Amino acid sequence: MSNADILELPHESLRKLTAWEESLDEQIARLESRQIEIRRHLHAHPEPSREEIETSRYVAECLTSAGLNARIARDGLGVFADCDLGQCDDDSPRIALRADLDALKIQDAKQTPYASQNPGVCHACGHDAHTSIVLGAALCCAELNGIGNNGDESPSARLRFIFQPAEESADGARWMVEQGAVDDVDAILAVHVDPERQLGTVGIRYGTLTANCDEIGIIVEGKGGHSARPHHTRDPIAAAAHLITALYEFLPRSVDSRNPSVFSVGKLAGGSLPNVIPDRVEILGSLRTIDTATRTRLKDRIEEIVHGAKETSGTSIHLRFFESIDAVYNDPRVTAALEESSRRVVGGENIQYIDHASMGGEDFSAYLSRVPGAMIRLGCAPPGFTAPFLHAPDFDIDERTLAVGTRILLRSALLLAATPRPTSSNG
Secondary structure (H helix, E strand, O other), rough: OOOOHHHHHHHHHHHHHHHHHHHHHHHHOOHHHHHHHHHHHHHOOOOOOOOOHHHHHHHHHHEEEEEEEEEEOOOOOEEEEEEOOOOOOOOOOEEEEEEEOOOOOOOOOOOOOOOOOOOOOOOOOOHHHHHHHHHHHHHHHHHHHOOOHHHHHHOOOOEEEEEEEOOOOOOOOHHHHHOOOOOOEEEEEEEEEEEEEEOOOOOEOOOEEEEEEEEEEEEEEEEOOHHHHOOHOHHHHHHHHHHHHHHHHHOOOOOOOOOOEEEEEEEOOOOOOOEEOEEEEEEEEEEEOOOHHHHHHHHHHHHHHHHHHHHHOOOEEEEEEEEEEOOOOOOOHHHHHHHHHHHHOOOOEEEOOOOEEEEEOOOHHHHOOOOOEEEEEEEEEOOOOOOOOOOOOOOOOOOEEEEEEHHHHHHHHHHHHOOOOOOOOOO
């Protein structure tokens, strides 16, 4: 079955899009230097999660200067704007393109003119690129509306451009949903740059793309005292060590090994002196799973193991699950649109099918609880070079990636806009 069949795409709509692709690409090419300028400005002025006020203001100014009505979300964090391309009516599907705004608290190690000017903060995850790609799509649509259209021969689409804060802290997508960013939206699209793929390649996966992520906080409270007399104490460090060992040992043996899962402790804090047993130890960790049944089973097992450690050690142990992110599920019809568009932009030989879901998290899933959508991996490494990994202090991209991403997203939006309204198939 072809992608056009999966999309239930009318052949006349496909013909119109094919005839219009050259004009679309010409307009994107004219905007490429502007996209690079935007990306470099964002890269030089990064803001961490929940602090993206100036970034939001800058994006809103770019949209407003193009004639679009930018809506800044509450507290100045996040922006979204609509653009109706061609001849639309209220019954036409509205397709959203999503980008994230936040940077990481990492010192930029690059020696480039656009290196971060904010000490201790840099765009090491490509969110500046995502924003430039979606902004490029918005500016392109505004320009095309300004030029005019060829009546019935032009494709039409009701588009929404969403720029969210706080992806890294996993609450920005929920924030934008609460602000109404996906009200009246029928499908949502996103890209994530991938330095492990070369420029001009695209990673596609149908179904589950990323993992469920649950952050876990554990407080072990005991009775402190002198390290020479542990029998006078209830040692929280010993209890924490026993608990961590038990979690690492028994969680993998509690579920079918064919269902991926990983539990990791990222923080263990307690005590201040070598001869003092403290009163309290803090443990922070994360649980990552692909399917709901495994997620539920392992959370239950964590509670059981914590209870056992509490009884064994005589300490008081408090467990809390927080900052949960659901898995990203790529809707088949939306993914088919992204695949077809990628094929038209980079060629079928440069599409790479992703075999396994990533154990990383992505709060894009918050939108998918409301509307069907999909995300692709966009190659950003210069040909012939090994690029630094995401979250590395010297992370950078081949800036030709920006135009490639815009070309794919706009084609995908136009394809989806030409199909019947999609129904959610989230799983």
